[in-house]
Structure formats: structure tokens, C-alpha cells
Amino acid sequence: MITEPKEKVILIGVFETGDRSAGSMEDFMHSMDELAELSCACFMEPVTLMMQQLGHVNNALYVGPGKLEEIREQIELYEADLVIFNDTLSPSQLRNLQDGLGIAVMDRTSLILEIFQTRARTREAKLQVELARLKYLKPRLVGMRKALTRQGGTSGSMSSRGAGEKKLELDRRRIDDRIAELTRELKDVEKERMTQRKARQKxxxxxxxxxxxxxxxxxxxxxxxxxxxxxxxxxxxxxxxxxxxxxxxxxxxxxxxxxxxxxxxxxxxxxxxxxxxxxxxxxxxxxxxxxxxxxxxxxxxxxxxxxxxxxxxxxxxxxxxxxxxxxxxxxxxxxxxxxxxxxxxxxxxxxxxxxxxxxxxxxxxxxxxxxxxxxxxxxxxxxxxxxxxxxxxxxxxxxxYGDYLTADFLIPYDKGNLTAYLMEHAKILEQEYLPEGTRLKASCHRADIGRLSEYIL
Ligand SMILES: Nc1nc2c(ncn2[C@@H]2O[C@H](COP(=O)(O)OP(=O)(O)OP(=O)(O)O)[C@@H](O)[C@H]2O)c(=O)[nH]1
Ligand SMILES: [Mg+2]
Missing domain, CATH: 3.40.50.300 (P-loop containing nucleotide triphosphate hydrolases)
Structure with missing residues (x-):
């Protein structure tokens, strides 16, 4: 059996000390472990983790400018195919990193999107994932160039599905057209789903x-x-x-x-x-x-x-x-x-x-x-x-069924439809045929008790 060589990936994260919402150092380490798991789920091989502590991420490069050289050295040392950053990179960060590092650059978001694309099975899930990917991609086309055309990866990756190069040829207007088309298709699928839901509600x-x-x-x-x-x-x-x-x-x-x-x-x-x-x-x-x-x-x-x-x-x-x-x-x-x-x-x-x-x-x-x-x-x-x-x-x-209460009903024989209703919708605890009608002790919804109150004994 021939197995494709796994892409070697370097994972990079910045722990922001100036961001209160970022959580503790331990949370950060956990999110890095999770990033490694996500990359494995995408059939990549994480070769090393690089971390940096900063007040805030750098607007232009995400990492501090001095860190770039260090990343380049690690890329060479491990012969890495790709670097993945632990946050969503802005379009300009992505472009600058791509230019500065010379290999494919991805971020946590594009990695998750790639996994979703690989796993989506139903038409609706596929449409939804494609829509999310296009929205993410549109402002980042230039920076994602290498990531989209990279070789290797999984059979479901952006590149080997042929989606990468094809997508790259699409200018932003064509992406807009496709987004509109997907939105329309999703509306149709949603309608089907609504019909199923209505049947369930019934x-x-x-x-x-x-x-x-x-x-x-x-x-x-x-x-x-x-x-x-x-x-x-x-x-x-x-x-x-x-x-x-x-x-x-x-x-x-x-x-x-x-x-x-x-x-x-x-x-x-x-x-x-x-x-x-x-x-x-x-x-x-x-x-x-x-x-x-x-x-x-x-x-x-x-x-x-x-x-x-x-x-x-x-x-x-x-x-x-x-x-x-x-x-x-x-x-x-x-x-x-x-x-x-x-x-x-x-x-x-x-x-x-x-x-x-x-x-x-x-x-x-x-x-x-x-x-x-x-x-x-x-x-x-x-x-x-x-x-x-x-x-x-x-x-x-x-x-x-917490809203269910027990009541004793006496339903006249000419109201057989109500007896049938209770049989279908309530839990019948006792049933007895009396001269005046059917006596039913039943546990049923509060709303039904209200509606049938005149028949309660
Ligand atoms: N030992 C043990 N394993 C469990 C238990 N519940 C689930 N698992 C295992 O945990 C793994 C994940 O289970 P899933 O049911 O696929 O998890 P999920 O929440 O549906 O995950 P996603 O679909 O990815 O959101 C599987 O390997 C399960 O066999 C449990 O109570 N004990
Ligand atoms: Mg599941």
C-alpha cells in the first residue's frame, strides 16, 4: 500500500499577556495541544511547537518581528512544508508571513475549515462548509496562495480536491457569485428541513x-x-x-x-x-x-x-x-x-x-x-x-415530561375522538367503562388538562 507522505508542519502560537480574555498560560498550552490534534486530524505531522509571549500580537506579522528569523531556521531544520498559527490571521498578516517565510501559511480557522471540508458528507454540510471557506478566503486570496496550491495533504484537502488552484483562478467577483449561489441553494435545503421539522412538530x-x-x-x-x-x-x-x-x-x-x-x-x-x-x-x-x-x-x-x-x-x-x-x-x-x-x-x-x-x-x-x-x-x-x-x-x-400531571377523566361515549386523543398523547394509568362514558386516569400535558378540564372528575 502506498501512503502519501504527511506534510510536516510547525505550529506557532502567541500567548497574549495584555489580553484578559485570553485565559491562563495553561489554557494557552492546551489550545496549542489542541492545534496539534487538529493538524493530526488533517493527516499532517506536527514537527515542532513554537511559542512567544507578547503583550499583544503584532499587527503586521502576528509574532514579533525578531521571531521571523527563528521560524525560518526551524523551517530549514525540520524541512517543514507548512506553518500553522494558533489564531485567525488577518489578510495582511497572512500575506506578510507568506512573503517572509516563503512556505505555505495557514491559521487555526483554515485548518478547522479544511477538516470540516474533509468530513462533510451531506449536501447541506458540504454547502455550508464551502460557504464558510469562501467567506474566509475572499479577503485572503493572495496570502493563501501557497497554502491553496500545496502538494501532499489529504485526499480531502483544499489542494488535492483540485479546489485550490481552481479557487485561486476565481477572482473576487466570481467568489461573490458562488457565495450568492450557495446561499440560494442552502435556502432550498433549509426549506426541506423546515418541512421535516413541521412534521416533527405535528x-x-x-x-x-x-x-x-x-x-x-x-x-x-x-x-x-x-x-x-x-x-x-x-x-x-x-x-x-x-x-x-x-x-x-x-x-x-x-x-x-x-x-x-x-x-x-x-x-x-x-x-x-x-x-x-x-x-x-x-x-x-x-x-x-x-x-x-x-x-x-x-x-x-x-x-x-x-x-x-x-x-x-x-x-x-x-x-x-x-x-x-x-x-x-x-x-x-x-x-x-x-x-x-x-x-x-x-x-x-x-x-x-x-x-x-x-x-x-x-x-x-x-x-x-x-x-x-x-x-x-x-x-x-x-x-x-x-x-x-x-x-x-x-x-x-x-x-x-415535567409539565405532565395526572388527572381523572370521564369522557362521554359520543366524544370518542377525545378518548382517542388521550390514548395517543397521554400515559393511561387506569381505564374503565362506566354507563356514562369511559373513565381514564391519565398523565398528560398541562395544556391538555386545561383543554379537557370540563371532563375531569
Ligand atoms: N471510555 C469511554 N469512552 C467513551 C464514552 N463515551 C464516548 N466514548 C468514546 O469517546 C469517543 C468520542 O465519542 P463520540 O460519541 O464520537 O463523540 P462526539 O461528542 O459525538 O464527538 P464529535 O462528533 O466529534 O462532536 C469515541 O471513541 C467513544 O467510544 C464513555 O462514557 N466512556
Ligand atoms: Mg459525534
């Missing part, structure tokens, strides 16, 4: 949306529920130990029985500094998140950086105007917590230690003090374990 089933950082275990949870309640392999989604395994939104009906079914959606994971253009482009895919009755926020609890991941997720949810939706916190991968190198600062949602959780999961946790104000419950689980899945379902049902 079913009046509550919708819970899995959200969280990439690789937290969202798809694993969806699959566990599908296995448990459906047992249909074709309803499973792709799950894998990689960043951005999922790019599309999938909705599955989880049939727990007794008129307690709900819909569960799985969607793209979030990451720190997710390019804003990408969030914008994925807004329609993420519509399910905005329309959800409950957000199930999945956290990889075995990751020492789980708090930061939570913060990023909560910020992205707020960007999506979904910050008001009740959120169930799910601390996942509890089975891995014990083996992790513990962070001494690790403080738990309920004040205990992850090792304790390891011994005790699955369990409900005391209400979290962290994150946003609308957290409605927290639990520690392992998506790989059956009892955990049972507890998760119990908690989801508690939330989405």
Missing part, C-alpha cells in the same frame, strides 16, 4: 438536543439510546475518537413506551475559537438546538480541561440564541476518570472528587454552581454502560 413530541465539545461522547449516547429502544443498526450514527466526527444533525425518535417518547438530536461538536463564519454557516444545521425543549450538555469528564470545554459550549449556545433553554449537565466518561492524571484544582460539580464519581457513577449530582443559570439537573455517567443510559433517560423524561 407529532408534538418533545425534542432534546445533545450538545457539547467535540469528542465528548454525544454520538455514543445517541447510539446507546437507539440500541436500547430501537435495536435498528441503520439508525446508528458515526462515533469515533477524533475531533469533529459528526458534522450533520441527526434526529431520532426514542420510543420509551407509555406515551413517553421523545426526539433526540445529535449535532456537530464545538471547539474553542470555532470560526465565526462556520457557526454562522451551520446555523440552520444547528436549528434543532435552538428549537429544543431541553439541551443535554455532554461533557468529557475525564478530560482535565473539561471546565474550559463547558465554558466554550455555553458561549457557543449563547451565540446560537439558545441560552434560555433548560440544560441537563451530563458528565460523561466517568469510567475513565480514575485513570486520569488529576488536576489538583479539579473541583467537581457537586464538590466531590472525580475519583469518587468513578466509584459511584451513574448518579445524579447536586445542582451545579457552574455554568449558566438555567441548569436543571446534573448527572455523572458512562455512555458505555447500561445503567447509566437508564438514568439518563429517566432524567431526560423528568425534564421533558
Amino acid at each position: 407529532s408534538r413530541l418533545p425534542l432534546a438536543a445533545l450538545v457539547g465539545y467535540t469528542n465528548a461522547g454525544k454520538s455514543t449516547i445517541l447510539n446507546a439510546l437507539v440500541d436500547r429502544y430501537q435495536g435498528q443498526d441503520e439508525k446508528r450514527v458515526f462515533e469515533a475518537d477524533m475531533l469533529f466526527a459528526t458534522l450533520d444533525t441527526t434526529v431520532r425518535k426514542i420510543e420509551t413506551g407509555g406515551n413517553r417518547d421523545f426526539l433526540l438530536s445529535d449535532t456537530v461538536g464545538f471547539i474553542r475559537k470555532l470560526p465565526t463564519g462556520l457557526v454562522e454557516a451551520f446555523k440552520s444545521t444547528l436549528e434543532e438546538v435552538r428549537e429544543a425543549d431541553l439541551l443535554v450538555h455532554v461533557v468529557d469528564y475525564s478530560d482535565p480541561h473539561y471546565r474550559e470545554h463547558m465554558r466554550t459550549t455555553i458561549e457557543t449556545i449563547a451565540d446560537l440564541d439558545a441560552g434560555h433553554i433548560p440544560m441537563l449537565m451530563v458528565y460523561n466518561k466517568a469510567d475513565l476518570c480514575g485513570s486520569n492524571d488529576m488536576d489538583p484544582e479539579w473541583d467537581d460539580p457537586d464538590g466531590s472528587n472525580p475519583e469518587t464519581i468513578t466509584a459511584e457513577y451513574p448518579k445524579k449530582l447536586a445542582q451545579s454552581q457552574n455554568g449558566s443559570g438555567n441548569i436543571c439537573g446534573s448527572l455523572a455517567i458512562s455512555a458505555k454502560e447500561e445503567r447509566s443510559i437508564d438514568l439518563l433517560v429517566e432524567c431526560i423524561l423528568e425534564q421533558v
Whole structure:
């Protein structure tokens, strides 16, 4: 088997001491590790990391002017093919760096866009990624010249899809035309999606949306529920130990029985500094998140950086105007917590230690003090374990059917349609045929109780 040689890449980051929002040195180091993981996900080989501490990034060069020579030396030493910077570079920074270094230059954003392009499968995801890429590319055509035409890379990379050179030939006006075309096409796809959504809304089933950082275990949870309640392999989604395994939104009906079914959606994971253009482009895919009755926020609890991941997720949810939706916190991968190198600062949602959780999961946790104000419950689980899945379902049902109350109805026989309605939409606890009509003891939605109040005994 012939394998293409991997592109050798140098990763470069600036820790800004003058930027309060930049986080701690440790956060910065973590974001550099993440950049290395992202480059591996793009089938590149990171050969060295270079870091610099500055008050602020340099407007012209991102790094300090003196650092450029050092980067050139490292490029020569490692025979690097490409350098990647840990932030979004401005068009002029990109151009200057390209001129100064003489090899392909990328930034965190273009790397994420490249991964998304490789992974996009559905028509909608492909359109969305192309739109985000073009918007990013348009002001940067000159600076991206080398990155676009570079050889090697993955079969899905910008270059080998032939997209690079072709795109380069496009002048900005043609890019504008393509952007307009993509926007139109996306509107059509969106219409289809709207029709599906309307059909779902008609079913009046509550919708819970899995959200969280990439690789937290969202798809694993969806699959566990599908296995448990459906047992249909074709309803499973792709799950894998990689960043951005999922790019599309999938909705599955989880049939727990007794008129307690709900819909569960799985969607793209979030990451720190997710390019804003990408969030914008994925807004329609993420519509399910905005329309959800409950957000199930999945956290990889075995990751020492789980708090930061939570913060990023909560910020992205707020960007999506979904910050008001009740959120169930799910601390996942509890089975891995014990083996992790513990962070001494690790403080738990309920004040205990992850090792304790390891011994005790699955369990409900005391209400979290962290994150946003609308957290409605927290639990520690392992998506790989059956009892955990049972507890998760119990908690989801508690939330989405929390508005359900029990009432005793007496429905006259000439109102058979109402009996049929309750049979379909409520959980029937008792049923009896009396001379005056059907007596039903049922747990049903608050709204139905209001509507059928005249039949309540
Ligand atoms: N040990 C252990 N592994 C888990 C658990 N949950 C998920 N995983 C693994 O974590 C990896 C990522 O899981 P996914 O379900 O693909 O993660 P995701 O949140 O959907 O990730 P993206 O689609 O990239 O956003 C897979 O290798 C899973 O097998 C868990 O509770 N315990
Ligand atoms: Mg996934």
C-alpha cells in the first residue's frame, strides 16, 4: 500500500499577556495541544511547537518581528512544508508571513475549515462548509496562495480536491457569485428541513438536543439510546475518537413506551475559537438546538480541561440564541476518570472528587454552581454502560415530561375522538367503562388538562 507522505508542519502560537480574555498560560498550552490534534486530524505531522509571549500580537506579522528569523531556521531544520498559527490571521498578516517565510501559511480557522471540508458528507454540510471557506478566503486570496496550491495533504484537502488552484483562478467577483449561489441553494435545503421539522412538530413530541465539545461522547449516547429502544443498526450514527466526527444533525425518535417518547438530536461538536463564519454557516444545521425543549450538555469528564470545554459550549449556545433553554449537565466518561492524571484544582460539580464519581457513577449530582443559570439537573455517567443510559433517560423524561400531571377523566361515549386523543398523547394509568362514558386516569400535558378540564372528575 502506498501512503502519501504527511506534510510536516510547525505550529506557532502567541500567548497574549495584555489580553484578559485570553485565559491562563495553561489554557494557552492546551489550545496549542489542541492545534496539534487538529493538524493530526488533517493527516499532517506536527514537527515542532513554537511559542512567544507578547503583550499583544503584532499587527503586521502576528509574532514579533525578531521571531521571523527563528521560524525560518526551524523551517530549514525540520524541512517543514507548512506553518500553522494558533489564531485567525488577518489578510495582511497572512500575506506578510507568506512573503517572509516563503512556505505555505495557514491559521487555526483554515485548518478547522479544511477538516470540516474533509468530513462533510451531506449536501447541506458540504454547502455550508464551502460557504464558510469562501467567506474566509475572499479577503485572503493572495496570502493563501501557497497554502491553496500545496502538494501532499489529504485526499480531502483544499489542494488535492483540485479546489485550490481552481479557487485561486476565481477572482473576487466570481467568489461573490458562488457565495450568492450557495446561499440560494442552502435556502432550498433549509426549506426541506423546515418541512421535516413541521412534521416533527405535528407529532408534538418533545425534542432534546445533545450538545457539547467535540469528542465528548454525544454520538455514543445517541447510539446507546437507539440500541436500547430501537435495536435498528441503520439508525446508528458515526462515533469515533477524533475531533469533529459528526458534522450533520441527526434526529431520532426514542420510543420509551407509555406515551413517553421523545426526539433526540445529535449535532456537530464545538471547539474553542470555532470560526465565526462556520457557526454562522451551520446555523440552520444547528436549528434543532435552538428549537429544543431541553439541551443535554455532554461533557468529557475525564478530560482535565473539561471546565474550559463547558465554558466554550455555553458561549457557543449563547451565540446560537439558545441560552434560555433548560440544560441537563451530563458528565460523561466517568469510567475513565480514575485513570486520569488529576488536576489538583479539579473541583467537581457537586464538590466531590472525580475519583469518587468513578466509584459511584451513574448518579445524579447536586445542582451545579457552574455554568449558566438555567441548569436543571446534573448527572455523572458512562455512555458505555447500561445503567447509566437508564438514568439518563429517566432524567431526560423528568425534564421533558415535567409539565405532565395526572388527572381523572370521564369522557362521554359520543366524544370518542377525545378518548382517542388521550390514548395517543397521554400515559393511561387506569381505564374503565362506566354507563356514562369511559373513565381514564391519565398523565398528560398541562395544556391538555386545561383543554379537557370540563371532563375531569
Ligand atoms: N471510555 C469511554 N469512552 C467513551 C464514552 N463515551 C464516548 N466514548 C468514546 O469517546 C469517543 C468520542 O465519542 P463520540 O460519541 O464520537 O463523540 P462526539 O461528542 O459525538 O464527538 P464529535 O462528533 O466529534 O462532536 C469515541 O471513541 C467513544 O467510544 C464513555 O462514557 N466512556
Ligand atoms: Mg459525534
